[in-house]
Amino acid sequence: MYQVLQTTPAVVLKNEQFLLRLSPITEQTVRITMTPKDEFLPARETKNRTPVVVCQTSFSDYTVHSTEQTLTLSLPACSIQVDLTSGQCSYFDATGALLVKEPKANGKYMEKVSVYRNVFSKEDKLIQKETVDGMKVVTEPAETVFDRTAYHAKVSFVFGNEAIYGFGSHEEGYGNLRGKSRQIYQQNMKACVPCMMSTNGYGFLFDCGSLMTFEDNGYGSYVWMDTVDELDYYFFAGTSYQKLLHAYRTLTGAVPMLPKWAFGYGQSKERYHCADELIDIVKEYRARKIPLSFIIQDWMTWEEGKWGQKSFDATRYPDPKGLTDILHDMGAAMMISVWPNMNGMGENQKEFLANGYMLGNQSTYNAFSADARAMYWKQANEGIFQYGVDAWWCDCSEPFEADWHGELRPEPHERLQINVGEAKKYLDDAQISEYSLCHSRGIYEGQRSVTDDKRVVNLTRSSFAGQGRYSAITWSGDTSANWETLKRQIPEGLNFCAAGEPYWSMDIGGFFTDCQNEWFVKGDYPDGCNDLGYRELYTRWLQYGTFLPMMRSHGTNTPREIWRFGEPGTMFYDAIAKFIRLRMMLMPYLYSQAAAVSMKSDTFITALGLAFPNDPQTFDIRDQFLFGPSLMVCPVTAPMYYESGSVPLADVPKQRSVYLPAGCGWYDFFTGIYYAGGQTILADAPIDKIPLFIKAGAIVPMGPAEQYPGEEEDAVITLHIYPGSDCSFSLYDDAGDSYRYEQGEYTVTPLFFSNETNTLTIGKRQGSFPKMKQSQQYRIVLNGRETTVTVENGEECCITL
Template identity: 45%
Template sequence: MRVRGFQKEHDSIRADLDEGQLFFWAVEKNIIRCVYTKEGACGEKSPLGIRPRCRGAIQVQDRDNALELSSGRLRLTVDKETVAFRWRDRKGRILLEEGPKELQETRIPDYTIVDGQAESRLVHTVDGDRSFTENLIPVSEHNGYLGKLCFRLKAQEDIHGLGQGEEGIYNYRKNTQYLYQHNMRTPIPFFLSNQGYGILADCGSLMVWNDDSRGSYLLLDAVTRLDYYFIAGENLDEIISGFRSLTGKAAMLPRWAYGYIQSKEAYDTQQELIDVVSEYRRRNIPLDGIVQDWHTWEEGAWGQKKLDKKRYPDFRKAVDEIHKLNVHVIFSIWPNSGIGTDDNREFLEKGELLNDFSTYDAFSPQARETYWNQVKRELYTAGVDGWWCDSTEPFSGADWNGKYQREPWERYRLVGEEHKKYLKAERANLYALAHAQGIFENQRKESEEKRVFNLTRSGYAGSQKYGAVLWSGDISATWETLRRQIREGLNMCMSGIPYWTLDAGAFFVVKEHWWKRGAFADKISDMWWYWRGDYEDGIGDMAYRELYVRWLEYAAFVPVFRSHGTDTPREIWNFGEEGEPFYEAIAKTIQLRYRLMPYIYSMAGKVYCQDYTMMRSLLFDFPEDMRAKNTETEYMFGESILVCPVTEPMYFEKGNRRLQRSKGWECYLPMGTDWYDFYTDEKYAGGSTVMVEAELDKIPLFVRAGSILILEKDLMYAGQQTGEPMEIHIYPGNDSVCFHYEDGGDGYGYENGEFQFVELRWDDFADRLTIGETRKAFPQGILGRQLRICLGDREQWVRYEGNELTISFA
């Protein structure tokens, strides 16, 4: 394949090849879009819905052996003989080399029903009822391509992102990763490199990342063209900002969503919801959300969005009672409905079902509106505050069985083919994105005063603009799973998705003792590969209680904080009573989350305004620290707090057997700054490894020197105005600036500028804090508050009335 010529067009460069054409656009000075096509046109709709505005100007120079393109901060050399790419930054440093691109023509099957009558088979699984159409077969084909982007990676290069898998891979070098939607797998067609770039593939099909002796490449299963964006950045934040400029800014969640959310599989009545919330309030344990999981419908009416009136006789009244306790209700809704149910018949009559005749067609705007109207009738009008959009990868049931887990390639093929059969090959990974779009857009038509909260098991590039929070699926209770989840969370956040969470304590707890299972599976003796927890006695085993506490401590430092699972209870009183160690550890963990609420909500403001990432691999802030770049189970929570989760048992092993071991935990403190122990204020030098005591009620935390932490006291819910003084803690060692974000806490006024950042500036040499001027009062804001300013063991008290205020400790 060779370059035969080129042409400068309106805002692009077209290079003619002996096999197709290449097109280039400068989207920004640091972002270039590349398209390789054999069809001679690039007008097809973007699978990701990208509508790039070409703010940059692309220039081209014709050299003897190459085309030299430039966008201001990026330089691209295209070899005329091989069509290989070489990307450089503005200083001439090589970022990446690419081999020739490949588009292999293929015939893509289209499936339909033979004989005009669907033969449906209903399968009851732990993951919900699944409908399979037995006589759905390929009857026609259309042209498409198997695409391949080939990379020549540097020896010391690391690759991150690609969404979330199950294996706990942190660095994708020397690994193969199958990118398909499944319970516990959420692919994102974006990766970034520690060499200063990221690549976003505008693709909705299945994909495979590969890096081994066969080469380094991204394989795209079904495309009409190769269409991707090369994003350069001085740091990971800038690369991710480029990703969000293309796929959409992350919507703000309501303030309450950053508090604690209690859940389990599953509360059975509206009274049980009220009782759980009331008990949290009676015990003075902070709480902001309660989740109603599945099976709220009448027996036999799978997926109905109508409630069983025997168990939920007046749901609006129940929601009102919960709201009076300042707690919000999140409700489980599914994309499929039982064949013959009222919701299902409505979709069928309107022609808005996919070919399993159970799952609605989320790609149709009309079907999305029908779905929302069903949600609205009994749920939204009852005052439900958020949605648990479960099973948004609705065709993974074929793999949700068997005692032994299939091989990775076999699972990819099996589940991928199911998605291709019902969704079309080109959009096999896109269902969750379309579903989230429907929830977001239709709820906003109802009101701009209530932010969308969508807790969903699957997503894709762009989900962040629809108020989606991705959770990691139905994981099992083992220490190894906890370690893997840290790595998976970091990679999801390095995929440009800011809001990720997990089931604290894991979903599945037991393994061999099938009669102790939840999820309506306690009468089934079959062994399943995914139900593989280590604790047959659940909370009756002190070893599980310890694992749960450590998991909850970690979960308190991810963007959305929640507990959920089956097999064993999750509410705090099931782990003991006040004064007992597990109870106290859980209570302190939840209280710590609320103490940090101003810090957390300010991070959320930066996520929207600055494309920030809350849960940060150490690569974000310490790229030059070679040890930090390989540290997989520590991370920054915002710019100030280093989190070092405990990922091994210290007190008990399975079967209530006590362990006799040190309670010390080894932590690496990145170089380039000093660090303070969050609990003791003891100071440590950066670039060192320290051993700290990690008692059951403490997750090791360190604060970066130069940080300013704004803390609340005694909050019972995120929006509470206690009248207590706000605390400002200064950790000296560097000059710094901190911005306290404030808005209305709910609604979309922030999109129209209804927010503010209050600046706090620390002068380390002068021992002086300056709080900037502000005139607008927001709920939970700093204006009019009594402030306790702490510098080590010194403190001062002031009232902030909006004028610039200087506090000196000199």
Template identity: 50%
Template sequence: MPILDYKQLPEALVIEMGDGRMRIMPYNDKVIRIQYTKEADFSTKASMAVVGEPDAETSYNLEDRGDELVFLTAQLNIRINKQSGSFSYYDAGGCLLTSEPARGGKTLESVDVFKSVFDESSNLDTGQGADGLRVRAENIRKTFDRKAYRTKLEFEWADGEALYGLGSHEEGMFNLRGQHQYLYQQNMKAVVPILVSTRGYGIFLDSYSLIMFHDDAFGSYLSSEVDDELDYYFICGPEMDEIVSGVRFLTGKAPMLPKWALGYVQSKERYTSQEELVATVREYRERRLPLDCIVLDWKSWTGELWGQKTLDPDRFPEPVAMTEQLHAMNSRLMVSIWPIMNPESDNHKEMLQHDGLLGNRATYDAFQEKARRIYWKQANEGLFSNGVDAWWCDCTEPFEADWKGAVKPGPEERMIINSDEAKLYLDPELINAYSLLHSQGIYEGQRAESEDKRVVNLTRSAYAGQHRYGTVTWSGDISANWDTMRKQIPDGLNFCATGSPYWTLDIGGFFVQNKPDLWFWSGDYDDGVNDLGYRELYVRWFQYAAFLPMFRSHGTDTPREIWQFGNPGEPFHDALLTFLELRYKLMPYMYSLVSRIYRDDYTIMRALPFDFRMDAATYDVDDQFMFGPALLVNPVTRPMYYDVNSKPIEGSLKTRSVYLPLGSKWIDFWENRVYEGGQTLEAEAPLERIPLFVRSGSILPMKNGMQFADDRSDGRLYVRIYGGQSASFDYYEDEGDNYRYESGEYATISMDWNEETRMFTLGDRKGSYPGMPIQLDITILLHEPGADGHSITLADKPVNYVGKKHEIAF
């Protein structure tokens, strides 16, 4: 595909090729958009994901070197072979980041696009699946709609290079080299078509159709099934945080979650009445078990009126009084809502009247702005106006066709079955975008209604840019077994590597029992909490989840409240309590990091290459991660005490292997022993704890005795300094649950430890917010290596901080 001509425009370079044209446009010095089309003009469709605009201050230069064109910004350059049109990407220092094959790496293949016609010959089949109400249209006529293209973008990745991203999928892949993945929305699949490389760059394919990733015998590429053109962004880091910042420059800021959303969220399938909801929260308070939210799952509506966004008046007779009772106990209420609606429901009838349904006449059309407004109106009138605090937008990949039968279809078969089902009702170019638009409607509706509650939307699907709508994505209806738990760790890390910061899961697995006639209902524990093997699995899952952006228990088949796992003084109960309380002790640390998500495009849940990219030994470590800058989390992913059916395990070592990355010393959080980085060790892992290490040169602000996220009964702040090297941390506070932080109503305090002078400095408080305490009582605790270099010596000093710079000498 030789270059025939090129035109250097002020905003972009346009290249005429043998069979099409390309446009290279800088959005800033590190983010470049590349389009390739065979049409006379480039597509003018607005992106659903990209909201960022090219920086007016950014410019580019062009050099014609005879056999190649070189497109240059201040931070990267693209060298384009004139004979083949292949691209090679370099950083400003001339280091090769990645390249396309020498023959060229961009392909457009013409395809015919068909649309469904729903007429008098179509009929509807209504049924109940494991995922709730399903309505399927049959005898659908297809008609030709337009021409489009199958796209392909090929690369030659370097030896030793690692790739992450593409969202959250169920297979437990981490480093995607040598793998393949199919990107379509489905239960246990959340799509974000972004790759991040350890060589310091990212690739964002702006496509909403079925996407395939390959790095195997079939090639190394990203491809999309139906698009007007090939449209992608190349993002230069080199660090992963910088790549994430580039993604959010394009797709929008991630707003702050409210502080309460970092607390413990109690859910199960399901609480059935107002009385049960209130009684459960009351028991948490009476037992002094910290809690911030309780969840009302499906069938909160009357009878079989699936998807109706009002509460059953028989079981929830006083919804306003109910939410007031919960709020008085410092608990929020999250309610699940669905995009599919029973035709007998008032919500369905209203949506039908305004022609707001898709072709199955049951699922609302989130692609219509009018339908999104009606959907929010219903949610507001039936739920939000009664005091509901948060949304669980379930089933946001509203079409599935293979959650049935005893045998799970193979990956390619599943891809075809489910994507074909979605294409019955959605344009094949848009099958991955439903959740994005659905989330937009909830976010914009609530923000127009009130600025006093931050939007929290727990949802099962995702797409690039969805994070700007206050969403938390969970990994779907997973099963309770050790293999599933282990796979969840890399699944979540890959999701967060794409720039979407909020991810969680069902602690303990959704399906706990095994039903052989349903392939997906494949838990290992038919006796649920009565099986000591399940109690051990649940404890280990809970310990891992204490370090996720949202900390939430949920599932069917067995109860989930803390006291269901034993009594105080018993090992399983007390192990859960230890990590429940630790989560709340870390609240000041976590909330400060959430502020960085918004202000600095930070990522809390961090694959090790985020912080240790130069240590290649981290590239395939798929069961450890950083929780913020300080904590190295190492979940236990195998049974040590009990097998299925409470069968004791004899002779099992109570340790797990941990790699400590190069470049830091590491302090055991529990025992305060110091270890050098760059080594693998067998760390103690008894039931009551998982290996947890603190990076030297860290500052951890903590609190004690909290029963909910904004509990101020003990106002003292405990600031732990982990010495060995200098450290800094920005402590953040605001009102906790409104959007005034966007206009600057918050306060920060810089905290700095100087290892050389042994001086800890609290900087001047910057900013203010309503209700801000004038004085902070702070205890500074110094942890540092002892004379032998291994043990820890401790020192603590109290401080009365009144907002002015304060220096504490050690």
């Protein structure tokens, strides 16, 4: 039986086994902590700790009501009822409707576990391994010692008629996680975020950096945590998905704006070998009038033999500043790959070793240390950033993955043991999933410390809750080029963003096109872009990638530039060019959504179940999603023209089935044809088109297909209006880079369409920034009719259409 010890500033309960605390954080969020000890852990604020939750607020406007059997904590947006006999928690919305509950018995439990720490010595034997995933160094500890007693922990649930999403992106291709299991640890192709959200209007964030599992099957419905010092998690409720995202970002931190160029098209491959090659690629895109916003330099820019050195090999990159100046003059930004591990005794590694900032393998830097992060940034700044490089690609940010070898893919439980065991060798059991969070922090804080003129962009292969506040974009790892992988990428990206982190991407075309003896190299196209089957797969992959937060082509085995897939006038080249241009045309929509992500806790891609929770038919749709507020994307995930080996396919319909969610009407983006919601249709999908639909009652702003953002000073903005209800849009703009938007240097132009009067109001522009346009021409399109208006000095303008 639980006894009530206190009700303010938090509710604290105690029984013979546990202390249980409910701490109101905001009007919609409650922190839940439990410990078998006599007191809770004190606040862990040290210079080295990188917290997941940065919110320091508490909420006092709550009430507590007790009976002999229950205690109820009520906030404006939710309430939690605790059964005093069992400790069972039941969670309710603001109206008193049950959202979810724990089972009556053992809803939460903690079990002692001993944590051991490995002691390493400089005399340990270091084994260097050249792997597909780069150069690795491993060693065995000199000694293993007892560190402390911690706990396994488990929180169980009784779910209702709902869908569950979240926990990051993985490999299985799960959408709705009901009836599924998920192993939550970091690894190449596993990017973990320990948060889940429900179509019932609630979410849970688990402040746990250890191995976790999610189960919803015959064993029960629960989240299990391998190592915690106390059970610590957050419940939040909201009447919309955006309110759930707001609750998550309130806890983990706001997401900064990325520069405008980051929303264009980026070209990469494994790898460009010198400065001249980078320049030539951009020149060719410009000559062909194909938009290109940034070029990406993959690994080994360092001097041969000095793995992970953060500097340029002078023989291949003799003038780094000259290189970035040339690229910038052509309107292209440059991203470069950096690694957390070093060997070969380059100057960077020697400096880390001399200061004791390496982990036990003497190769991977200790990102958990503030001093080590500062040194990493110092080296990156001196060797790379000072020359004008624009963005970081923090590869291998889960540095102790260890199963990428052998012909046979290990079984899931074996992979877990291999990878988790290797991470635990060097990291605390309770922190094995947090390396990437700390690494990203060092890059962000380092760059912010030297300039506010260039926004941080950091592409990482791993993720964790709160990493978005460090301007991190996570990609899905080294995938293989086949149709099944493409199909699985879609729901995994949606689950990543459903965990609260907004920026997710993947290698357009799949990383490996070849098929080799290693279990992870399983592409279907050994001839790469010479295979018409791969050209079709790549084209469909790129069409999907057009509607992700970052659009980036990358991979090995075969080049990925557009001219590798044909020439103008051929089907694949023209389809690729069409969608790259479409991406640039969507820039006003994209950049305004980026502002909504940063300023309103919004996101880019949304599972249909979360966007339309009142339509259960959307819950298990894995291959359609909402992009921004209005555009529904339906990628093509099966071949229609060619099999591998350029073998033609016969009699394959050039269509795919599409479900149009109920609750609104839908317009075909390409034809303008209107469809009622709540029905399934066959939509045309030839190679130059994937089904795209716009919600009725929407404004979609678009611009020209510029070669790079800002190319045309007097670019016309086209406002596409899709009637059906009154609608609005906040059109955002700023200088495109720098952090001066944080001081208010940006503009918002409110747009409103009255469905009854067919009147568009372009509201008075709010705010300002240096060199903003004083005159803006708008082209307005409604039901096939067009009109043009020029607005001077941001004044209000009304147009009846």
